[in-house]
Amino acid sequence: MPANRFGDPRAQVYIVDHLAPGAVIKRHVLITNNSQAPQHIEVFPGAASIDDDAFNALAGRATNELTSWISLNRTAVDLPPGGSEKVLVTIAVDPAASTGERYGVIWAETSAPSNTPENVLMVTRVGVRIYLDVGPGGDPAPSFDISSLTPSRDGDRRPEVLATVHNTGGRALDMAGELTLSDGPGGVNAGPFPVSTAVTVLPGHTAGVRTVLDQRLPDGPWKARLTLRSGYIERVATATLTFPAAANTVGGPVTPENWFQTHPLLAGGLAALVGAALFVAFFVVRRRRPVSRRRERERAEPLAESV
The missing domain is CATH 2.60.40.10 (Immunoglobulins)
Incomplete structure (x- = not known):
């Protein structure tokens, strides 16, 4: 995993990184056979996207820009029950790649015919997600x-x-x-x-x-x-x-009690707005009072002259 993500739980189970155009990284994924029988396991990259607030791995062996940058040192492993094998994943970003985050999966897939008359092929697939951000400079901060x-x-x-x-x-x-x-x-x-x-x-x-x-x-x-x-x-x-x-x-939405503690600029902005509103109200009152006293004198003076 990248040094800046040491201790990041996501980077320990997914491939999460930031690369400049033209950069290359290498990561290992561990393939383990948890079944009670030997397994032939195919390994390949697949496309993914984020839609409707969910990470969606596309069906089959769908491809995207990210999968075109990925190569594996092995495309299949044969494992005994309980056996494990590492596969090296190399991601070489296109030097002309545009800025932005890409998503994909490294799949491990087994298949076998079912015992039904229709002879349906049963496929089991598990994968490791990839979150790869591309662009100049450092890794954009998450928040x-x-x-x-x-x-x-x-x-x-x-x-x-x-x-x-x-x-x-x-x-x-x-x-x-x-x-x-x-x-x-x-x-x-x-x-x-x-x-x-x-x-x-x-x-x-x-x-x-x-x-x-x-x-x-x-x-x-x-x-x-x-x-x-x-x-x-x-x-x-x-x-x-x-x-x-x-x-x-x-029910009605409730603003967290500690929200303004974590948004001091917004809290300060609201305080400034309240202060400005109070100032305007005070200014209007101060402007009105001399006018009202002047009108009272204007009304009183003619009456005094007539006496």
Whole structure:
């Protein structure tokens, strides 16, 4: 893995890197036979994309620009039960490649005919994701924030919390995390509950990250603490939530209590707006008062002259 991603959990299971046009990297992937029989395993690169907030590996042996840059030292391995073999993956970026992030998969595939009269070919495939950013300079920094937590109940009356996540960095993010509840009715605590949906958020995009909780939980109010992470980037949001009582009902979004602590510039901007509004109101009042006193004198003077 690259030195700047040492300790990054994503870089330990995926190929995550940033390269300049024309650069070359080499990575090893480990192929393991976890079955009880010998296996012939084919290894090949495949195309992927991020659509609808999900990492989508394209069907079959689909190709894209990234797969055209990938070569393997072996395209197949034969492994005994429990056996393992490393395959060297080389990625040579086209010198004329444009700036941007590409996605792909290194697949390990086994196939065998089924025992059905139709003689269907059964294919089993597992893969290692690739997130490769191309461009000059250093690796774009990953970052995100959590702007709201929305309580709801699904059709089975299971409570849910939907977190609105904004990818404010330069790399795609795979969201994971957990939610804990405390100070509930009668002082009850619950959780942690793992995030229920696998969500991948593109740079500059916004996505909902859902956590489904235990159906037996009362409505609340609860003190909710949501921890989300992607690789070594982690964010925490806290809020007081009350779940709606009826099924298929969505409550109002709640801004995390610590949101302005992590957005001091926005907090300062709002404070400046409030200060400006107060100044304008004060200025208007100050302008009005002399005018009203002058009009009172104008009304009083003619009356005094007539006496």
